[in-house]
Amino acid sequence: MRIVLSNIGTYGDIHPLIAIALELKRRGHTPVMALPNVYRPKIEPLGIEFHPIRPDIDPADTRLVAMVYDVKKGTETGLREFLFPSLRETYADLLDAATNPIRADLLLLGELNYAGPLVAEITGIPWASYVLAPLSFFSAFDPPVLPMYPRLARADRTIPGMGRAIRRLARLVSRKWPQPIYDLRRELGLPRGPNPLFDAKHSPYLVLALFSHLLGHEQRDWPPKTLIAGFCFYDAENGDASLPAHLKQFLASGPAPLVFTLGSAAVLAAGRFYEYSARAAIKVGMRAVLLIGNDERNRPRNPLPESICVAQYAPYSQLFPHAALIIHQGGVGTTAQCLKAGKPQLIMPYSHDQPDNARRMRRLKVARTIFRKDYTPVRVARKIRSILEKPLYARRAASIPARLAHEDGIKTACDALEQLCAKTRRK
Numbered sequence: 001m002r003i004v005l006s007n008i009g010t011y012g013d014i015h016p017l018i019a020i021a022l023e024l025k026r027r028g029h030t031p032v033m034a035l036p037n038v039y040r041p042k043i044e045p046l047g048i049e050f051h052p053i054r055p056d057i058d059p060a061d062t063r064l065v066a067m068v069y070d071v072k073k074g075t076e077t078g079l080r081e082f083l084f085p086s087l088r089e090t091y092a093d094l095l096d097a098a099t100n101p102i103r104a105d106l107l108l109l110g111e112l113n114y115a116g117p118l119v120a121e122i123t124g125i126p127w128a129s130y131v132l133a134p135l136s137f138f139s140a141f142d143p144p145v146l147p148m149y150p151r152l153a154r155a156d157r158t159i160p161g162m163g164r165a166i167r168r169l170a171r172l173v174s175r176k177w178p179q180p181i182y183d184l185r186r187e188l189g190l191p192r193g194p195n196p197l198f199d200a201k202h203s204p205y206l207v208l209a210l211f212s213h214l215l216g217h218e219q220r221d222w223p224p225k226t227l228i229a230g231f232c233f234y235d236a237e238n239g240d241a242s243l244p245a246h247l248k249q250f251l252a253s254g255p256a257p258l259v260f261t262l263g264s265a266a267v268l269a270a271g272r273f274y275e276y277s278a279r280a281a282i283k284v285g286m287r288a289v290l291l292i293g294n295d296e297r298n299r300p301r302n303p304l305p306e307s308i309c310v311a312q313y314a315p316y317s318q319l320f321p322h323a324a325l326i327i328h329q330g331g332v333g334t335t336a337q338c339l340k341a342g343k344p345q346l347i348m349p350y351s352h353d354q355p356d357n358a359r360r361m362r363r364l365k366v367a368r369t370i371f372r373k374d375y376t377p378v379r380v381a382r383k384i385r386s387i388l389e390k391p392l393y394a395r396r397a398a399s400i401p402a403r404l405a406h407e408d409g410i411k412t413a414c415d416a417l418e419q420l421c422a423k424t425r426r427k
Helices: 011-026 039-044 062-068 076-100 116-123 150-155 160-172 180-189 245-252 273-284 316-322 333-343 354-363 377-388 391-404 409-426
Strands: 003-008 030-035 047-050 107-111 127-131 205-209 226-228 258-262 288-291 309-313 325-328 345-347 368-369
Touching: 003 011, 003 076, 011 030, 011 039, 011 107, 011 333, 011 409, 030 039, 030 076, 039 047, 047 076, 047 180, 062 076, 076 116, 107 116, 107 391, 116 127, 116 180, 127 273, 127 409, 160 333, 245 288, 245 309, 258 316, 273 288, 273 309, 273 325, 273 377, 316 345, 325 333, 325 377, 333 345, 333 354, 333 391, 345 354, 345 377, 354 368, 368 377, 377 391
Parallel strands: 003 030, 003 107, 030 047, 107 127, 127 205, 205 226, 258 288, 258 325, 288 309, 325 345, 345 368
Antiparallel strands: none
């Protein structure tokens, strides 16, 4: 089958798609990656067909990233100032990818591609959707942490009906946001349809939950065709999953270090995270790795001791198993790699799904959290000591890889896509 895989987002949003595309290719299918053009150098070396869609992502636009990762307005900003102004361009680009030069047999769409369900509806091409974190379902029975109202999460287990109240609040606050989608649907001659932010983004044929049962279980109010497949791991850079030489040498030269990272997006709004992280590592007397990304402003200004290694990028799958503790922003991709490595975590969430992911890690007793406003060298050092001095965190984290070993997200997802395609062809 020819399957178009599409989303708009960070590495954490795209890496699972790459993992699935590579497996589909191995099985003899033709995957087509319809992504922002910034990802072309990452896809084409893999021998996978690439089709650019707008809006493109400018890694140098730190102003937008900072707004998108604002805890109060981040989600609204990302939708109303980045995705929705380019909605018609996204629709046109994806329509072209789905029909030219050959009509696709199936679409696999991420929830940030809000033009995707419209393309599927107009063309009649069967489609599946995928989500990466339980927050995406906004379940009343497993209510998420809303970044702008984090205190509500403390009451969801003690006040009857709080989960429903949280879900209603999320819909109320965002009720005007999807108007551009309704406008485009009207122009295309389509009915208004269900809420694009909560309902229409989920396929009626198949919804792939690309996360582990460790994060969440099926709920009564999830979409009816949901399948929890498991994590789909991929973290190579242009097909290369090896560690930088200087980092590999550093890891071999001493005891397990602390690892500080902010993923692929929050790293563009790091502020003083890496400076404070270096100082915290020195305070606790431990070696550390700082993954600073491509923004040289993240490099600490003061000279660093030999006990601290700085790298722009390293595949988490190769680095995290060497860590004593991983300090990160709580993105689901980073969190999944921490679980796979069996390492305890200290999470400083920004926005979107990150506060909810952090709470789920606390429930697993593999992590503690710290607010961004509290991220100072003294407080971080105190948190690090509190985690490393309690065997519970390391013991619980070390038990996770064996539990994940029973899940194969890539195989489960690809099996389900093949079954869906075969079913729709028979019809």
